[in-house]
Amino acid sequence: MARNMYFTDAVRSEQNLYEDIVIESLKIYGQDVYYLPRDLVNEDTILGDDVVSSFNSAHVLEMYIENTEGFDGEGDLFTRFGVEIRDEATFVVSRRRWQQTVRKWDNEVTSVRPLEGDLIYLPMTNKIFQITMVEHEQPFYQLQNLPVFKLRCNLFEYNDEDLDTGIEKIDQVEKDFAYTYILTLDRTSDTIVPGNTVSMLLDSATNLTMTGEVEKWSDSDSKLHVIHVGANDGAYHTFLPTYTATITGAYRQDSDFTVSVVTEENAISSNEQNDEFSTGSVDFLDFSEGNPFGDVEGQ
Amino acid sequence: MFGTHFYHEKIKKSVAIFGRMFNNIYVIRKNSSSQVISQVKVPLSYAPKQKYLERIREQADLSANSQVASNYLVCHLRLQVLTMT
Numbered sequence: 001m002a003r004n005m006y007f008t009d010a011v012r013s014e015q016n017l018y019e020d021i022v023i024e025s026l027k028i029y030g031q032d033v034y035y036l037p038r039d040l041v042n043e044d045t046i047l048g049d050d051v052v053s054s055f056n057s058a059h060v061l062e063m064y065i066e067n068t069e070g071f072d073g074e075g076d077l078f079t080r081f082g083v084e085i086r087d088e089a090t091f092v093v094s095r096r097r098w099q100q101t102v103r104k105w106d107n108e109v110t111s112v113r114p115l116e117g118d119l120i121y122l123p124m125t126n127k128i129f130q131i132t133m134v135e136h137e138q139p140f141y142q143l144q145n146l147p148v149f150k151l152r153c154n155l156f157e158y159n160d161e162d163l164d165t166g167i168e169k170i171d172q173v174e175k176d177f178a179y180t181y182i183l184t185l186d187r188t189s190d191t192i193v194p195g196n197t198v199s200m201l202l203d204s205a206t207n208l209t210m211t212g213e214v215e216k217w218s219d220s221d222s223k224l225h226v227i228h229v230g231a232n233d234g235a236y237h238t239f240l241p242t243y244t245a246t247i248t249g250a251y252r253q254d255s256d257f258t259v260s261v262v263t264e265e266n267a268i269s270s271n272e273q274n275d276e277f278s279t280g281s282v283d284f285l286d287f288s289e290g291n292p293f294g295d296v297e298g299q
Numbered sequence: 300m301f302g303t304h305f306y307h308e309k310i311k312k313s314v315a316i317f318g319r320m321f322n323n324i325y326v327i328r329k330n331s332s333s334q335v336i337s338q339v340k341v342p343l344s345y346a347p348k349q350k351y352l353e354r355i356r357e358q359a360d361l362s363a364n365s366q367v368a369s370n371y372l373v374c375h376l377r378l379q380v381l382t383m384t
Contacts, residue, residue, distance in 0.1 A: 041331065042330050084368065086368070158368070160328070176366075179339040229335075231335050234334060235335070266342055271353060273345060274318075274322050278322060280319075
């Protein structure tokens with residue numbers, strides 16, 4: 001027997017009312033979060049990854065957190081690689097609100113749905129999550145429509161990505177955890193600001209230039225913290241003492257500085273022992289000699 | 300037979316020397332123009348260590364340090380076999 005044709009649950013006005021009520025509920029019981037679309041910088045089509053993604057926009061959006069008694073996942077684990085935090089969370093977001101808030105205003109977003117790999121910053125806990133799966137059929141066609149997405153997320157594993165969203169709390173992650181080169185300059189300056197670009201010409205014949213982004217400037221000791229560093233020839237190089245560092249960008253007046261000392265800081269790895277291994281093996285082996293195992297540090 | 304106390308830090312120094320050989324590895328990442336936009340020295344550490352030390356070092360401030368997961372690219376070593384001939 002066919003279905004009764006006088007009753008239907010696919011009435012457009014009822015569907016809209018249902019969606020409005022869902023949105024209102026999310027606005028009442030949800031949290032304001034920031035949605036960060038991922039920009040693929042250099043996708044590897046063979047290995048299928050993009051190790052240098054960047055995030056340059058953040059959109060405030062209300063989402064409901066399904067977890068009521070804490071985050072899911074395995075929590076904090078001790079492994080041979082240190083403490084691994086494996087928090088998981090599920091966020092519920094209205095389809096219409098996501099379209100209105102993210103897709104409409106971000107011309108870099110071409111997808112019609114949230115994408116796996118995008119980030120969600122939850123100010124309540126000050127944590128950044130990465131979307132691992134977008135569930136689009138829950139609740140299941142109650143009025144023959146699908147008003148929400150469920151975003152299943154893991155805690156974001158920061159890996160030197162570029163975060164320039166303009167939201168201070170989010171961009172702070174980059175300042176706290178990005179691999180940093182610290183250049184000691186020959187004089188102080190009050191016009192160096194984060195976001196400026198540092199460049200150093202290493203070889204004028206080949207135009208070999210190192211560049212990086214100013215993360216912090218310490219006026220008291222003339223130390224310039226530089227992140228996202230690299231050379232234009234595609235090989236490893238580093239900033240060199242006695243060379244000139246040119247700083248460009250906003251509020252610039254004095255541009256050229258002489259670098260006296262270059263050091264490096266890996267802030268995210270609090271348990272690294274690279275320096276300890278160096279000092280612990282001093283006077284035991286002469287590493288200035290060529291060695292058959294590879295290119296160890298020259299000292 | 301072996302006399303009294305002796306300690307020459309042989310194992311400790313062996314770990315340090317072995318670690319030092321892998322002490323200066325960098326991972327570089329390039330953009331689509333083949334220019335380097337990130338270069339990171341791979342952190343290296345000896346894997347077996349006291350868990351409480353690990354915990355307080357990695358998460359001295361519980362609220363701040365757990366903002367992101369700390370599964371950074373990392374290299375660990377451990378001494379597994381010690382033979383005497």
